[in-house]
Each structure stands twice: as C-alpha cells, then as structure tokens.
Amino acid sequence: xxxxxPNKAQQRxxxxxxxxxxxxxxxxxxSGGLGRxxxxxxxxDDVVVTCAIxxxxxxxxxxxxxxxxxxxxxxxxxxxxxxxxxxxxxxVEDIATGCVLAPGGGxxxxxxxxxxxxxxxxxxxxxLNRQCSSGLQACxxxxxxxxxxxxxxxxxxxxxxxxxxxxxxxxxxxxxxxENHMEAANCKVPMGVLSEQMASxxxxxxxxxxxxAASSYQKALKAQExxxxxxxxxPVTVQYTDPKTDETKEVTxxxxxxxxxxxxxxxLGKIKAAFSKxxxxxxxxxxQVSDGAAAVLLMKRxxxxxxxxxxxxxxxxxxxxxxxxxxxxxxxxxxIPVALEKAGISKDEVDIYEINEAFASQCVWCLNELGLDExxxxxxxxxxxxxxxxxxxxxxxxxxxxHELRRTGQKIGVxxxxxxxxxxxxxxxxxx
Amino acid sequence: MAYPTQDALYDVAxxxxxxxxxxxxxxxxxxxxxxVSLTPEFPIATFQEHSREAFACSxxxxxxATFASSSWDGNVKIWNPERQQSLLxxxxxxxxxxxxxxxxxxGMLSAVCSDSHLRVWDLRTPASANxxxxxxxxxxxxxxxxxxxxxxPTFPPSEALTxxxxxxxxxxxxxxxxxxIIRTFDIRQPKGPLQLLQGHGYAVRKITWSxxxxxxxxxxxxxxxxxxxxxxxxxxxxxxxxxxxxxxHTEFATGVDWCLFGNEGWAASCGWDERVCxxxxxxxxx
Numbered sequence: 001x002x003x004x005x006p007n008k009a010q011q012r013x014x015x016x017x018x019x020x021x022x023x024x025x026x027x028x029x030x031s032g033g034l035g036r037x038x039x040x041x042x043x044x045d046d047v048v049v050t051c052a053i054x055x056x057x058x059x060x061x062x063x064x065x066x067x068x069x070x071x072x073x074x075x076x077x078x079x080x081x082x083x084x085x086x087x088x089x090x091x092v093e094d095i096a097t098g099c100v101l102a103p104g105g106g107x108x109x110x111x112x113x114x115x116x117x118x119x120x121x122x123x124x125x126x127x128l129n130r131q132c133s134s135g136l137q138a139c140x141x142x143x144x145x146x147x148x149x150x151x152x153x154x155x156x157x158x159x160x161x162x163x164x165x166x167x168x169x170x171x172x173x174x175x176x177x178x179e180n181h182m183e184a185a186n187c188k189v190p191m192g193v194l195s196e197q198m199a200s201x202x203x204x205x206x207x208x209x210x211x212x213a214a215s216s217y218q219k220a221l222k223a224q225e226x227x228x229x230x231x232x233x234x235p236v237t238v239q240y241t242d243p244k245t246d247e248t249k250e251v252t253x254x255x256x257x258x259x260x261x262x263x264x265x266x267x268l269g270k271i272k273a274a275f276s277k278x279x280x281x282x283x284x285x286x287x288q289v290s291d292g293a294a295a296v297l298l299m300k301r302x303x304x305x306x307x308x309x310x311x312x313x314x315x316x317x318x319x320x321x322x323x324x325x326x327x328x329x330x331x332x333x334x335x336i337p338v339a340l341e342k343a344g345i346s347k348d349e350v351d352i353y354e355i356n357e358a359f360a361s362q363c364v365w366c367l368n369e370l371g372l373d374e375x376x377x378x379x380x381x382x383x384x385x386x387x388x389x390x391x392x393x394x395x396x397x398x399x400x401x402x403h404e405l406r407r408t409g410q411k412i413g414v415x416x417x418x419x420x421x422x423x424x425x426x427x428x429x430x431x432x
Numbered sequence: 433m434a435y436p437t438q439d440a441l442y443d444v445a446x447x448x449x450x451x452x453x454x455x456x457x458x459x460x461x462x463x464x465x466x467x468v469s470l471t472p473e474f475p476i477a478t479f480q481e482h483s484r485e486a487f488a489c490s491x492x493x494x495x496x497a498t499f500a501s502s503s504w505d506g507n508v509k510i511w512n513p514e515r516q517q518s519l520l521x522x523x524x525x526x527x528x529x530x531x532x533x534x535x536x537x538x539g540m541l542s543a544v545c546s547d548s549h550l551r552v553w554d555l556r557t558p559a560s561a562n563x564x565x566x567x568x569x570x571x572x573x574x575x576x577x578x579x580x581x582x583x584x585p586t587f588p589p590s591e592a593l594t595x596x597x598x599x600x601x602x603x604x605x606x607x608x609x610x611x612x613i614i615r616t617f618d619i620r621q622p623k624g625p626l627q628l629l630q631g632h633g634y635a636v637r638k639i640t641w642s643x644x645x646x647x648x649x650x651x652x653x654x655x656x657x658x659x660x661x662x663x664x665x666x667x668x669x670x671x672x673x674x675x676x677x678x679x680x681h682t683e684f685a686t687g688v689d690w691c692l693f694g695n696e697g698w699a700a701s702c703g704w705d706e707r708v709c710x711x712x713x714x715x716x717x718x
Contacts, residue, residue: 012459012485015504015527018591018610019591019593019609019610019634019635019637019654020634020635020654341586341588342588344586344587344588
C-alpha cells in the first residue's frame with residue numbers, strides 16, 4: 001500500500017474492524033437469535049449500575065414524609081447513596097434528577113441538594129421532566145452520557161414530594177392555540193378521567209382491576225414481611241408535624257407505609273368509583289399519591305472495576321414511544337416491544353418486568369395485550385401498593401428490579417411505565 | 433505465475449470468454465484483467481472508476497460479454513472488457529461488499545451492502561429513474577415463514593458482506609454478514625428470509641452454493657472456521673442445519689470456494705493466516 005496515505009489504510013482497517021465489533025458488542029445492538037447470550041456477555045464498556053437505592057415511600061398528605069421538601073428528600077437520598085456505595089463524591093461528574101411537579105423543574109433546589117449531600121461544586125446537576133418516566137429518563141440520559149464518553153460516572157435519580165407540590169400549579173393554563181386543537185387539548189385531560197374512559201373502551205372490568213390491585217397489595221406485603229425491600233430502601237430521618245396534635249417531632253422512616261394487610265379483591269370491590277358513578281377506578285386500584293426519592297449510580301464496567309465498585313447489573317437499552325394522549329395508559333404495550341427489539345430478545349427471555357401500576361386498568365390491559373406471564377410482572381407489588389411519586393418511580397424501578405433479579409438468581413429485566421400526555425418508556429437491564 | 437500489485441486484492445473472477453483471462457478487484461478501486469498465458473508482469477487492461485476499494489467482481493455467467501464490480505464507494509459497475517469506460521453505474525449509496533450475476537437469467541445481477549439490503553437489478557428493464565433496480569430486500573426483516581405470533585424474532589440492521597445465487601434453484605439466494613447469520617431468500621417471495629442458518633461466532637465473510645447439490649453451501653468467517661450447511665433444499669420438512677465445520681485456519685477465514693472439476697465436495701479456503709487450505713468437505717461432515 002505504498003501509494004496510500006496512512007489515513008486511508010487506517011480507514012480501511014477501521015471498516016474491517018467494524019465487521020467484528022458490531023456483532024458481538026453488548027451495548028451496541030446485539031444480533032438477533034443470539035439475543036440472551038449476547039446480553040449476558042460482559043464487556044469493559046458496558047454501562048453498569050453499582051448502587052440503586054431509595055427512600056421509603058409514604059402517603060401523600062398523611063405519611064411521615066409529608067413535611068419534607070422534595071430537595072430535602074433528594075439530599076437525604078444522595079447522602080445515603082454516598083454512604084452505601086462509598087464512592088468518592090469528587091468522581092461523580094453529573095447528576096440527572098427526574099421530577100414532575102416542581103416549579104421550574106427543581107433545577108435550582110437539586111443543585112443545592114447535591115451540595116448539601118456532600119458532592120463538590122465540580123459535580124454538575126440537572127433536572128428533567130418526562131412526566132412519570134422522568135426517573136427512568138434520568139438514568140437513561142446518564143447511561144447515554146457515559147456511553148458516548150461525555151462523562152465517566154453519573155447518577156440518575158428521581159424525586160417527588162406530592163404532599164407539598166401536587167396540585168393545579170403544576171400545569172400552566174392552556175392557550176387558545178392549544179385548546180382549539182383537539183389532540184393537543186387532550187393532553188390536559190386528567191389521568192383518572194382518561195383511564196376510566198380507556199377501561200371502558202378497552203373493556204377492562206372492575207373485577208379484573210380489583211383482582212390485580214389486591215394481588216399487588218398482597219405481593220408487596222409479603223415482600224415487606226420477608227425484608228425484600230431492605231436492599232433498595234435506606235431509612236431517612238425527617239421532621240414531621242402530626243396533623244392531629246400539631247406536635248413536631250423527628251421520625252426515622254424505614255418502610256413504605258402504603259402497604260397494608262388484609263386487602264382482597266372483595267374488600268376493594270366495596271370501594272366507590274372515584275371519577276364517575278358507573279366507573280371502575282377508585283383509590284384502591286390506582287397508584288397511591290406518595291412522597292419519595294430514588295437514585296442510581298452508573299459508570300462503565302472498566303471504571304467500576306478500577307475503583308472497586310460492586311456491579312449490580314448493567315443497562316442495555318431503552319425505548320420511548322408516543323401513543324394517543326387519551327390512551328396514555330397503553331404506553332408500556334408499545335414501548336416494551338421496541339426496547340426488546342433493540343435488545344434483540346423475545347418477551348419470553350425476560351425474567352422480570354417492572355411495569356408501573358399507574359392504574360390497574362391500564363396495567364392489566366398492557367399485560368394481556370403483550371401476553372406477559374403475570375408471575376413475571378411486579379413480583380414485589382407496585383405503585384398500587386406502595387405508591388407512585390411521579391418523577392421518582394422510574395429510578396425506583398431500577399433498584400427494585402435489579403435487587404430482585406439478583407436475589408432470585410435471574411438475569412434479564414425490563415422496567416416500563418406509561419407517561420402522561422400519551423407516551424411510553426421501557427428499558428432493558430441485566431443483573432449480575 | 434505471480435503478478436506484483438500496488439494494493440490489496442479482494443476478489444478474483446475467471447473470464448467466461450477467454451480461458452486465460454483473470455480479473456481482480458483491488459483496494460485502489462481498480463479492476464485489472466490479466467492474461468496468464470503472457471509473460472509480462474502487467475495486466476492487459478485496467479478499469480479505474482471506483483473511488484474506493486473495489487471489493488468484488490463477478491463475470492456474467494449467461495451472456496459472458498460483461499462483468500460487474502462493486503465498491504465501498506457505493507456503486508456497482510458493469511463493464512465490457514473491450515471498453516475502457518464502464519457501460520453502466522448502478523448506485524447503492526452504501527458500501528457494497530459483494531455483487532453477483534444471476535446464473536439463470538441474463539441481465540439480472542444482485543449486490544449486498546452495508547445498509548443491510550439485498551438489491552437485485554434487471555438490465556432488461558427500460559432505463560428509468562430507478563436504474564434497473566427491481567428489488568430491495570431488507571436482509572434483517574423477520575423470517576417469512578414465522579406465523580403472526582405476538583412478538584416475532586426481530587433483528588437490527590447489520591452490514592451484509594457476502595451473497596451468492598443458488599446454482600440449481602432459480603431465484604434463490606443466500607446472504608451473510610456481520611450479524612453472523614446466513615439467510616436464504618427467494619426473490620419471487622421477497623418479504624423476508626426463508627431460512628436462517630446460525631452458528632458462526634463472528635461475521636461471515638464469504639458464502640458459496642455448491643455446484644453439485646442444490647441445498648449445500650459453504651461459508652468462511654472471521655471466527656476462523658469454514659462451515660458447510662444445508663438449507664433444506666426449499667423443502668419445509670427438511671430442517672436447515674450445519675453439517676460440518678473446518679477449523680484448520682488459524683486466522684480470519686476470508687475466502688472459500690468449491691472445486692468445479694475435481695471430486696464433488698472438494699473445496700479451497702484462504703485466510704489471514706496466509707494459507708490456502710485445500711480440503712474435502714465430506715471429511716468434515718460427521
């Protein structure tokens with residue numbers, strides 16, 4: 001090749017090396033047919049999770065976290081993450097925090113929260129809002145930043161204080177321009193109303209919803225009794241004013257307070273529908289309004305090995321899709337197959353699905369349409385039993401999933417949720 | 433006989449009109465025609481139009497008057513050995529690793545590209561904006577025979593590196609490439625692959641159908657093996673299967689072909705180990 005400029009030889013070499021790399025690379029799209037095996041392969045440039053924790057979730061307006069601001073919940077979670085992972089905070093280059101209700105996205109408070117938690121000024125922070133998938137989006141964004149080499153170590157997180165920030169203030173008035181466009185105007189139809197509509201359109205019966213909801217409660221109760229949340233929940237100590245006595249005291253919150261014993265499909269069957277007289281949706285078969293925060297520490301496998309971080313699992317890929325705003329509940333049904341396709345695996349190769357239980361109606365519909373084995377879905381219960389602090393849920397699911405996969409010796413998991421205004425997100429994870 | 437060249441050679445084809453003529457495809461984009469009966473060290477003709485590596489050349493098996501070349505510059509070109517300039521340029525807009533004439537239909541040729549598509553041109557069609565392109569099949573599409581299950585196996589697009597026309601079954605082709613899967617297609621049923629042959633551990637660099645049997649093909653791969661496969665011969669009751677594995681190469685196996693004149697089953701393969709292995713396929717079939 002005497003007549004060639006060196007860069008031409010280099011070009012040719014890199015093209016031929018592509019023949020080898022793109023097929024066997026785990027974080028690139030693994031080739032079909034070899035799906036599961038390819039996913040389980042370990043590569044130095046895998047994006048791995050080395051710590052995934054959350055606060056307990058407590059009831060919005062009532063629970064012991066009701067007086068704690070979102071940024072404080074986040075700061076406590078970051079502190080817990082630092083103490084659990086023992087990572088040197090100066091190594092963390094960026095933090096993304098998902099949050100839905102905070103005015104201004106919470107950008108200012110969360111930067112402050114990171115400083116309070118012990119991160120140095122060199123650790124960047126941003127907030128983001130993709131409605132109920134904000135926490136997942138935060139983790140995916142950080143994973144992608146790591147993949148592209150923008151950062152080496154980052155934290156995906158989510159927080160929501162529904163007690164202090166839930167209300168009409170979270171959405172600005174729609175302009176005439178938006179109001180006069182039918183599909184655009186549908187974006188602000190309240191979740192409960194449109195889920196009721198969807199339940200009746202898609203023929204999800206009250207009985208099916210109540211049975212699903214009761215099973216969520218029962219699974220969560222059993223998991224709580226067996227201590228299966230211990231690895232993901234880290235206690236927080238907060239100030240709490242008892243609404244009855246007006247007495248303020250310091251409490252240490254250790255467990256989800258939404259989980260209750262004695263709930264059956266029959267007991268739920270007695271509750272009156274919330275959104276319409278003939279409706280099927282009520283407080284017992286919809287997700288609980290809750291407060292909480294969660295955080296996930298992400299980095300390359302090579303980095304984790306170098307600094308001695310324990311690897312819980314790895315991130316494979318994620319999908320985001322749009323669906324009609326009035327059918328936002330079907331989001332997981334559309335997002336999950338896309339994520340599986342990107343990962344090159346079939347639905348049966350997945351061991352556990354963590355699908356957010358925004359409403360029993362939409363969750364039941366998605367499971368049925370996707371033909372998922374109910375035993376694989378939310379084995380420790382879901383948002384109906386322990387709550388759905390909106391922006392936090394996506395980050396919460398990563399820990400819930402990976403700790404359960406590891407405990408049971410299983411490997412491949414999917415997290416997914418429907419997203420208000422008509423979207424769905426899903427991500428594929430592998431436990432190690 | 434040895435000819436010095438200034439750049440790597442990626443493919444070679446025998447002339448179908450002159451028994452002493454040999455065509456090469458070179459890394460500098462040129463096609464060169466050599467006459468092995470002559471002593472000079474120089475090619476008797478050079479065809480220089482491709483702007484990047486010429487990776488494949490194929491002599492027209494039916495009319496015999498033309499040959500085709502494909503290049504990383506995103507073009508397939510048709511040439512007549514007696515003319516300096518190409519007769520036709522068929523753009524693929526994608527790095528094209530392999531081109532082959534149909535052994536059955538005069539004027540029909542095909543190519544596979546980086547963009548994971550199999551293209552078929554029919555030069556008998558009138559000249560028009562689509563440049564004689566009659567088919568463009570996504571190689572990664574879901575297998576044709578799979579029924580409408582909820583989630584079909586799906587495959588991401590992947591660079592296609594090699595393909596070949598079946599010598600007996602008109603319209604049947606096999607493709608293979610970076611995703612390690614060999615697929616068979618019937619251009620009369622272009623919805624998706626008929627069969628998927630899986631087993632290679634790395635990208636497949638070369639496949640070639642048997643000149644003796646309608647269902648047999650050979651492959652050479654970056655996993656350093658050459659393998660022999662049956663696709664079932666188009667019979668749904670006969671499964672597609674790997675029949676043998678030749679693992680004597682110690683580096684990437686990049687070329688393999690059948691012997692047309694010796695015993696049925698003789699083959700030769702080459703690789704980055706700088707060796708040509710001559711072997712009998714039947715000796716590697718348990």
